[in-house]
Amino acid sequence: MSRSDFDAALRFDAGGRRFAGGIALCAAPVATLEAESTNFLSPEEAALLTARLAPRRRHSLLAGRRAAKLALRHVLPGTASRSVRILPGVLDQPVVSGGGAENLQVTLSHAGSLAVAVAHAEACPIGVDLDLPSPEHRAALFEQTSETERRLAAAALDVDEDRRLITLWCLKEALSKALRCGLTVPFGVLEIASLVREGQGVRAQFVNFGQYVGLGVCTAGPSFAVVMPRTVAWTLADGSDPMTTTAQWLAEAASRPPIPIRTAHPSGRAPVGTGPIEGLQVVVPAEGFEPPTP
Ligand SMILES: CC(C)(COP(=O)(O)OP(=O)(O)OC[C@H]1O[C@@H](n2cnc3c(N)ncnc32)[C@H](O)[C@@H]1OP(=O)(O)O)[C@@H](O)C(=O)NCCC(=O)NCCS
The missing domain is CATH 3.90.470.20 (4'-phosphopantetheinyl transferase domain)
Structure with missing residues (x-):
């Protein structure tokens, strides 16, 4: 079933x-x-x-x-x-x-x-975002990212440019939800400072919000990101990694x-x-x- x-x-x-x-x-x-x-x-x-x-x-x-x-x-x-x-x-x-x-x-x-x-x-406080890569919005997404962010994403994510751009977008939109401001602020305010590989995805820090951390993962379908306070660690009740599990759910739904x-x-x-x-x-x-x- x-x-x-x-x-x-x-x-x-x-x-x-x-x-x-x-x-x-x-x-x-x-x-x-x-x-x-x-x-x-x-x-x-x-x-x-x-x-x-x-x-x-x-x-x-x-x-x-x-x-x-x-x-x-x-x-x-x-x-x-x-x-x-x-x-x-x-x-x-x-x-x-x-x-x-x-x-x-x-x-x-x-x-x-x-x-x-x-x-x-x-x-x-937590924020999440789920978004699909969108070639038709590539130019707009490109414009909403800095050169540094694109370089960080290229180094940390082994996926095509559309998926890298949407993952950056997800991380920033998830931050905007944790902050409750939504995307009503200039995108630069939500800028990503660092991006390192973690598990199947990436861990992000933000230029202006050092108290938060972002976790992002790309799948064959959508990218998913969650932002939470930097001092917080999350796990599933059985001890497994929620990002890995969510990526598996997304893959199952997409298949x-x-x-x-x-x-x-x-x-x-x-x-x-x-x-x-x-x-x-x-x-x-x-x-x-x-x-x-x-
Ligand atoms: C938050 C925002 C980025 C979400 O964009 P979206 O394209 O709707 O994307 P998503 O599907 O990822 O998220 C939608 C969910 O975000 C949540 N959300 C909306 N505004 C939010 C906010 N300010 N803070 C946190 N979460 C918010 C809602 O739960 C919404 O789903 P729902 O309407 O079904 O409950 C976008 O709606 C936004 O920038 N809103 C600005 C809020 C605002 O200023 N509103 C005017 C009121 S005066």
Whole structure:
């Protein structure tokens, strides 16, 4: 059976202070997400799915909330996913409330039909980003990187230029989420100072934010990056490396044959698109999927 959900418990160790967390990747097709949405969306989240949303945004909202709830269940075991709310804050950042969630947050990202989320303690700021290499955006991505960053990436990553550029982008966008500013600041503010190989990916330090570290990994599909305080080490609950595991999940999701993805709004009111959502596509699991713990 092919999986459409991947999730695992995390441990964050900040110099003796330990925090529980969770990481999840949602690769479920939009039809599955729609069908199961009442299992995992709170009424307030369901209200975000207005008729005015573009189909692609509807899909990303559903997949992102789904991934976030899967990640959160590792820190809120036994809590009904529907009773937890993840609503946009004043800066559009995801804010967790309800279901007994205290001092917990999530960071999430969507790319194509995938979404990734990390649940973490408020005390331990984290940012994630997932993005697909995009030859059509090569010039723009090139412009948003410094010569030093491109040189560092060429030395640290044995992949083509598009993948190096998107990995640099992911690291900076993940930093912008940890900082809650998003990409509203000049890109130079988020500049990478060093990039060294670590495991299957890279470890980055930042020119202006020495208190943070970035971890990035390229796959045959998207690149994934996470940014966390420099003093924090993270592992999966079984002691393994979360970056390696996430890369394996992404590879598994990417290895599936494509399926058509609906681009029309389920209400039928929104314009009907013609193509699939860009990037990775996934197959409907033959035997459905397990919803988060109700
Ligand atoms: C954060 C940002 C870089 C994400 O870009 P994106 O192309 O949507 O990319 P991703 O899919 O990787 O991430 C989206 C997620 O980032 C999160 N996010 C959005 N704004 C965020 C912020 N300021 N801080 C942290 N996370 C944020 C959200 O969870 C969002 O998913 P959701 O809307 O489904 O909950 C981009 O939205 C941005 O720069 N926002 C600026 C925030 C802002 O100033 N908003 C105006 C409010 S006044």
